[in-house]
Amino acid sequence: MKSYRYLDLITALFVVVLIASNIASTKVVLLGPFTFDGGTLLFPLAYIFGDVLTEVYGYKKSRRVIWTGFFLLLLSTLTFGLVNALPAPSDEFSQKSAEAFSTIxxxxxxxxxxxxxxxFVGEFVNSYILARLKVATNGRWLALRTIGSTLAGQGLDTALFLLIAFYGVWDNSLLWTVFVSNYIFKVGIEVLFTPLTYTVVSFLKRAEQEDYYDRNTNFNPFSVR
Known part of the structure; x- marks a missing residue:
């Protein structure tokens, strides 16, 4: 099995961005005309890392990283839940700390x-579309592939999160406002960072001596082969 110098580093950065953005999402923020959860400031980087992984290393390696992120995100949320469920000492400081922890x-x-x-849905759709487009375009038009895959992946990600988390809790007008703000901001970050994505992809292809094409790939996200 071929070894890679930077795959572990990119995986670690991907997971840190994923978990940090989920913690930050507990606060709704205003930034100019946009209204969105705080995680939106960082979460688009997860899709950029996903683009880089699929473009350089292929869908199979990206699938493994996506599953790694999924289980570590699940582990972090279960840990927070366990800590929150355990009782705190009765002194005032501990009680206030426990209340703040529970809130966040x-x-x-x-x-x-x-x-x-x-x-799960957004990342796999993003990786699948990027891998398919790379084969269809014979590796040309990277910007088209990264932005196109993000349009689909981020759209599904944002819509599913808001509908599952807040439908019936927020009124529909707020849901729509947050969806539009999130979607425009996330896709805008992808477009803005396209030159950096080009630079990182070019560097990794040279350093890793890899430029994978998913011509005979099993795209089943649950495959372990």
Whole structure:
């Protein structure tokens, strides 16, 4: 099996971005005309890492990283839930700390489910489309492939998360406002970072001596072969 110098580093960065953005998503923020959860500031980087992984290493390696992120995200949320469920000492400082922890990191089952489902669907759709487009274009037009896959992946990710987490909790007008803001911002970040994506992809292809084409790949996300 071929070894890679930077695959582990990219996997670690991907997972850190994923978990940090999910923690930050507990706060809704305003940035100019946009209204979105705080995780949106960082989460688009997860899709950029996903693009880089699939473009350089192929869908199979990307699938493994996506599953790694999924299980580590699940582990982190279960850990937060366990800590939140355990009692705190009765002194004032400990009680206030426990209340603050519960407010920020206490598990809300709908949000956990929404985050996991949206991540799973969005990342695999993004990776699948990018891999298929790379073969169809014979490796040309990287910007078209990264932006096109992000349009689909981020659209599904954002829609599924908001519908599962907040449908019936927020009114429909707020849901729509947050969806539009999130989607425009996430895709905008992808477009803005396209030159950097080109640079990173070019560097990795040279350093790793790899430029994988998924011509005979099994695209089943549950495949372990």
């Amino acid at each position: 990191l206490g598990l809300v089952p709908r949000i956990v489910l929404a985050s996991l489902v949206a991540y």
